[in-house]
Every structure is written in structure tokens, then in C-alpha cells.
Amino acid sequence: MDQFTLNLLVIGASFALYFGIAFWARAGSTAEFYAAGQGVGPVVNGMATAADWMSAASFISMAGLIAFGGYNNSVFLMGWTGGYVLLALLLAPYLRKFGKFTVPEFVGTFARFLEVSTTTGLLIGSAVVFAYAVFGGMKGITYTQVAQYIVLICAYTVPALFISLSLTGNIFPQLGFIGSYAPTGGDVYFLDKLDQVVTDLGFAAYTADTSNMLNMFLVTMSLMIGTAGLPHVIIRFFTVAKVSDARISAGWALVFIALLYTVAPAVGSMARLNITTTFWPGAIDGETFSKPALSIAEIDSNPDLTWIRNWEKTGLLAFTDKNGDGLIQYFNEPAPLVAANKALADATAALAAAPADADKAPLEAAVAAATTARDAVLAEATLGGQTLAAQGIVGNELTTVNNDIMVLANPEIAALPGWVIALVAAGGLAAALSTAAGLLLAISSAISHDLIKGALKPDISEKGELLAARISMAFAIVLATWLGLDPPGFAAQVVALAFGLAAATIFPVLMMGIFSTFVTKEGAIVGMIVGLVSTAVYIFLYLGWFFIPGTNMLPNTPDAHFLGISPAAFGPIGAILNFVTAYLVSTMTKAPPQDVQDLIQSIRVPKGAGAAQVH
Amino acid sequence: MADKSSSSAYWAANLRVIFISLAIWFICSFGIGILLRPALSGISIGGADIGFWFAQNGSIYVFLVLIFVYAAKMNKIDRDHGVEE
16 A cells, blocks of 8 residues: 555544544533533543644644754753643632633644645644534534644654664653663763754754853743733633633643653754754764764665655755755855855856946856855865865755654654554644644634624524524634635744743733732723733834834844844733733722622632533 | 631632642743743753753753642642531
8 A cells, every 4th residue: 555545544543533433522512612511531632632732733843843953952842841730720620701812823834644735634624623613613623623633742752662662672752851862872861962063063962051141041031921812722721611620621731732842852952863863864873973974876766765766856844955065965054164165156156146237247256256265165164074175065965854754754754664654643623633623613602793793783592693604614724724825934933923922911011900908990901901012013123013024123033132132022022011010000000890809709619610601 | 518717718628729739830930931041041951051951941940840749739638627528
């Protein structure tokens, strides 16, 4: 059976499972549509929350970010799990109403596995979510997400078990990545081996300390308090029956999230070593430069390396044999070489663009000067103890290695069996579908429950509201698909913005609402505006006003950042401004009325929570 | 709802648990994982130094234990003050 058929079979089977569950658990009432009735236990709720939380970004991108960022990108591991501690301690037991929706995201990267275009892949994915989300509501989504969690966690951990066993001799990746490196006999730690190989090639060591502790601290804090302020996560804690269940639900959610998050650094570091040693085969069981770099002839003849050409087609991996020696030399170009190569490319482009009748002599002289300057750099820079010039190397020839292929191509890089590759495809889809469905539910309930029933037509019947919820869900899916077909193209910035803004606005307001009887309505509103505006302005200064390219007023580089604080790290500062403003305004305005103070007192005590859930 | 004096005692007990839990939460992630990493670089866990391990794996395990201990403690406090559901 070929890989394509295998992919179709595994993905098809997983879709059939989701449909079956959605049909079995279809919603019969608005209570079931919005909140799965009251019948969801903490373990099921925790698993569904985990699937909802771990989007395609967690599944695909995080390990790649860690692989190339090393210790610095531990912020994602601590940030996206530590937020659940805040949820469990500070929010879940006290929440009674939910916020508004988040911008839905949907990914079409999986098109490659189905061998269809990205557009077709997106349309297929939307149709699947449409079919089960519109009929199932929260109840259907919750139980479908349980199945999706199981598919995605298997897809993530099974390849990791295989790879950990082969690289470290330990089947548990969490132990393997701090254990010893097996192929050389086990007398070197795996992390030391990885550091050695990547520093040989001029990259920063994987475990190298951060160059900016303040920024790392703030980014972690931003992700943590942002997690505790994201509406589609918070909404989960309304689906459990009791306050004690809400506390433990956050714990169960973290159990299922931790299964993936503790494996992620092992996946990242092992994939990094595997892809590096693929291009420098000598590094597998000896010194990095003991054998020549991978040859193009090998790429085209070795059946274990067909993935290189396959992923090259997607543009996520790219290489060019710049010096024509038939080998692909992969290394980190030192800064002077990057600059010299760019100057040469610019001069060459200027010469090529000159009109036929122009005087080309000065342009040709510029190219010659740039070539001389570049050759001088090559004569200075070294790789493996010899100058680049002596080895005939003119630059790094593995020009693109996208973060995402560290998970998606991981089983292929490690030459694992075909069914594991198919499983990863199904797992990535499960992650994308479960998150999309959760976000869509938050949108549709905001429209049908808050807008239609709450404001426009309060006397709407139970049946009518259920219909309205289904129609608005259908519209939300169509809208999300349309946005996905023509993506705005700033996913990473939106993630930074979403967490930073949630950290600076929603989290402080929730905290003050629960823990303070002093802060007034005016204080909370002004505080939120200050948190929102300060964070948004700081992000826009470096990333462009409303992300419009070219409108940024400062370059987005560490040197230009205020005190080295990156835009993604500003959330906690916005939150502090929010708190301080709210406090100051509250001292100047009238104390909250007695009924509000009584409400805050009653929120603090679990007894009577059942009554508050009927709305 | 319980009477006022018992509810403020309940709230004080609740805040104490939250405060201790948040201190542990902060020390393992921001403390050992980030701020103290250079100072603790001599201590290793397998092939990693303790700060690196806490940043990539250890904090997550502590978070897990923390939430379950917190939930158990709070359920007991709920019962002791007669405010459980």
C-alpha cells in the first residue's frame, strides 16, 4: 500500500469516528448546545479542554520553535501550562459568566497529506467541522474533542517513543532527552551531543542561556496570564456541575496538556539532531566533519531520503548547491558572510536590471568589488577548523528549514513506518478541528445567546434559540473558511497580540472583580482601556499600525526594543498599568453599591453556585 | 450563604492556600527555570542543568501536583466551613 492510500485510510477512519460521536451525542436543548448539559465529568471535560486548547499551532509549530530556539523558547512550555495554575487557583472556582469570542483560526497545511491544494484541504476541513459542530453543539463538540485528543496525543507521542528509543535507548522521551546518546555507545549525554553538533556548525548551543532574562520572564508571564484570560478557555469551566469540579477540571486539563507539553522539548531537540545529522552524516556516530556533507546524488537515490524532495515541493524546505560541488553544506553563516553575500547579490541584481544601452562599467566594477569583499570574508571564516575558502564553500546551502516540518516530517526524517506518518497527518487535523470547533461554539453562543436572546428578541422560544445557534454556527464556519482561504498573513503577530491583550485587559479585570470590593466600575473600565491601548500601541510601534506592513515606527529588533522588551512581552506591563489605573480611578469615584459588594462576597463561597448556572 | 464571620474566615483560609500555591508556582518556573538558572548551573538532572530542566519539563510536573493538592485542600476547607455544595 502506498503512503497516500495509507494517509487517506487513517484520516478517513478518524473523520468517521468524529461523525459517529457527534451523531450519538447530538444536542437536543440549548443547555446541551452551549454547555453540554450538566452531565460532563471533570476528566472528560479536562480532556476536551486539552484538545480545545492544543491548536494546530501547539501540535505542529511548538516543537519546531523549541528545536531552533532551544532554552529561550521554553517560555511556551512554562507559559502555556503555568496559565492553568492561575485558572485553577484564581478563576475557575469563581466564574459565573463568560466573555466574548476570539478570532478563529484554521490551518490548511495538511493539504500535502491528502495531495490536494490548500484550498481544497481547507474546504474539506470546514465541511467536517460544519457537519458535527452544527448538530452536536457543545455536547457533540465535547465528546468529539475527547476522540480528537486521543488521536492527536497518539500522533504526537508514538513517533517520539520510536525516536527516543533509537537515539537514547530510553522509550520515554521525557527521560530520553536528559539521558545519554545511544549511537556512540552512551558515554555522552544526548543534550551535550546536540550542543556539540550545532555549535560545530556555528549555531548557538541548544541549552545556551538566554541573552535577555527580563524579556524571557515577561514573555512567560504574558503567556501565563494571557492563558487565564482567553474566553474560549474560560468558557470550559461553565460546563462542569460544581465548584469543586471546576477546580479539579483545570487539573485534569493540565494532565492531558502535560502529556504533549513534556514530550515537546524531546521532540524538538531530537528532530533538531536528526535533521542536522541527515545533512552531516559523520555526526551520527563520530565527529561532525568526519564525513563529507550529504550529496544531492544521495538525496535522489536513498529511499529513506525521499522526504527531502517531497518537503522541498511544499517550500518548507529548500536547498541550492551554491558552489556546484554536488554536496549540501548546512551551517550558520556568520554575520559578516551574510552581509557580504547580500551585498554581492544586490550588486549582481543591479547589473542584471540595467537597461541594455546603459553604461555598465560602474555596475560591473561594483560586482567585482563585492566579490572581492565576499572572498575576503570566506578566507577569514572557518567551519570545522578550516577556512570556508579552503573548502570551496560560499554559503549555507540548506536555505530554508521551516519550524513546522520538525513535527510534520519528523517520522519521515527518522525513517519510521508509513502508518506513523499517516497518524501524524490525522493528529494535526484533529488538533486543528478541535480548536476550530471550540472557537466556533464561542462565537455562535455569543451571537444567538447574548445578542439575539439577550438583546434583540428576549422572548425567543427554546427551539427558536437552538435554531438560531445552529444558523449562527453555520455562518461562523463559512466566515472562518473565507478568512482561511484568504488569510491576513500575520498568524504569529496575532498570537502575540491575543495573549498580550488578554493579559493586559481581561485577566486584571477578572482578578479585581473576584478579589476586590474596592475597585469601582469606572476604575475597571478606565484600567482596561489603559491596559488595552498601552499594549496595542507598543505592539503596533514595532509591528506596524494594525499590522499594516511598513507602518511600524521602530524596527522590530532586540536593539530597538525598549529595555529589550519585545512586543510579545508587553502584556504583564499593560496588566500592571491596568491595575494601577483602576486603583487610582477607584479612589476618586464612588464606592461600588452594596448589592455589587454582596455579589462579590457570594461569588467567593461555593454554596449556591448551582442556582447561578440557570440562565 | 454562611454567616458573615464564618465566610470571612473561609475567605482568609482560601487566600492563604492561594498565596502559598502561587509562591510555589513562581519559584519553580520564574525562579529556578529563569532567574536562578545561572546560579544553580552546577546542579544537574541527567544531561541537563536544573534550571534548563525546570524550564522545559520540571515546572510542568510541579504545576500538576500543585493544582491537585490545591483542589484537595480547598475541598477540605469548604467542608470545614460548611460551605460545600
